[in-house]
Amino acid sequence: MTQTAETFSIRQMCDAFDVTARTLRFYESKELLFPIREGTSRHFTKQDRARLTLILRGKRFGFSLEDIRQLLEMYNRDGSNEAQLTRTYLIAQDRLSQMQAQRAELDEAIADLKTQLVEGEKRLAQFARSARTAAE
Amino acid sequence: MTQTAETFSIRQMCDAFDVTARTLRFYESKELLFPIREGTSRHFTKQDRARLTLILRGKRFGFSLEDIRQLLEMYNRDGSNEAQLTRTYLIAQDRLSQMQAQRAELDEAIADLKTQLVEGEKRLAQFARSARTAAE
DNA sequence: CGTTACATTTACGTTAACGTCACCCTATCT
DNA sequence: AGATAGGGTGACGTTAACGTAAATGTAACG
Known part of the structure; x- marks a missing residue:
């Protein structure tokens, strides 16, 4: 069992994303992904895939990986602690x-650019x- | 005449932006701004201010300075050359x-985040x- | 059994976008 | 004249986000 239907190998991840x-x-x-380590190799779960989607999306909007890591904390079942949950909740509100x-x-930028395009035309x-x- | 009402000193720029x-x-x-060099010091024109606004905006959307520089070319009266204008026009279309x-x-990301916030609540x-x- | 294909770790290299430091000029206030 | 404020030019330092290379492991194929 080198991989189930549920997990992706590192190659599959590369191709998919x-x-x-x-x-x-x-x-x-950097603790943004947590693939299962079976022996030596990695198995990326559905959760990892969801996380990666969010990571790449965040990057496209100019967020740093550290920003994104903090955001991802909220997507976790990490809310064991109320103070922690409150903190990440506030971070997320801010991010929103x-x-x-x-x-x-x-x-606004799109409108500007359209105007410029008309000029160019x-x-x-x-x-x-x-x-x-x-x-x- | 160390500065007219039209130009900003470097300090004024720092404060304003x-x-x-x-x-x-x-x-x-990096040729993103072109302040007038009067003797030793710089005088930033209204054009420089407009450019800087666009630069900072671009950065917020994750564009590199080089990307932005190319975009700014189109905001110039640089269209002396048709081939050049066509090229920047295409770049701008792509950017749009x-x-x-x-x-x-x-x-989509905003919708996701809102859902997560409701979860957090x-x-x-x-x-x-x-x-x-x-x-x- | 050799090698081909993929995987891993370790570690140094790279690029973008500035920060910081040292040193210099010059105008102006006291 | 001395000090203070503001501006300038190198030039080296720094951080983030990976790239790249070297050495090694292992699973499967012919």
């Missing part, structure tokens, strides 16, 4: 407002006109 | 679709109930 093995080992060393702010900003059209004129 | 002088000099060295994808993902409420029970 388009990351290198080094990255997965690195994330494990950050993301909502980011969303507003993203909308106008200028490209100008080039097209000059070319036509030159041809006559 | 909450960055260090080192950062501004670094951005200049990236940001739109990011927006969709962000919405339930568990905190559970703690509150146990406390009441213990008090009786």
Whole structure:
């Protein structure tokens, strides 16, 4: 039993998420992933896959791995301790407002960029006109 | 005339944008900003301010400075060359679709996080109930 | 049994994005 | 004139997030 249907090997993870093995080992060393260690090799569970999805997503929004690690704590059954749970709850609330702010900003940025694209189109059209004129 | 109403000193920039002088000099060295050099000191124009706004915004979305630099090219009157303009136009289009994808993902992430917060609230409420029970 | 394919650890290398330090200039206040 | 404030240029240091290389283990294939 080198792998069940439930777990992924490191290669399968690499293929599924388009990351290198080094990255997965690195994330494990940073306590972002917790694959089962059977003998020498790693077996990544469904939980690890969910975590990795969140990690990669977080990265796309500019969060550091340490930020993400703290967020992931809340996705754990770690709430044994009330103080701990309260703390991570507050962190998550904070993160939520950050993301909502980011969303507003993203909308703004998209609008800006669209405006710029229209500008670019106008200028490209100008080039097209000059070319036509030159041809006559 | 050490500064007009139109330009900012490096300190004013630092205060206005909450960055260090080192950062501004670094951005200049990377050709992201182009302050006027009057003798020894720098004078940041309105254009520099607009650029810096875009730089900081880009960073918040996880773009690298080099990515941002390329984007900023389009915000320039640099379209002297048609090929160049076309190239930056395509880059911008690409960036736009990236940001739109990011927006969709962000919405998803926000929804996820909200769900988790509700979970957290339930568990905190559970703690509150146990406390009441213990008090009786 | 050799080798091919994958896996692991250890450890040094790399890149981006600044921080920090040392040293220098110069304008201005006292 | 001396001190203080603010700006400038190297140049080396630092941190995050991996890359890369060397040495080793092991499972299966022909």
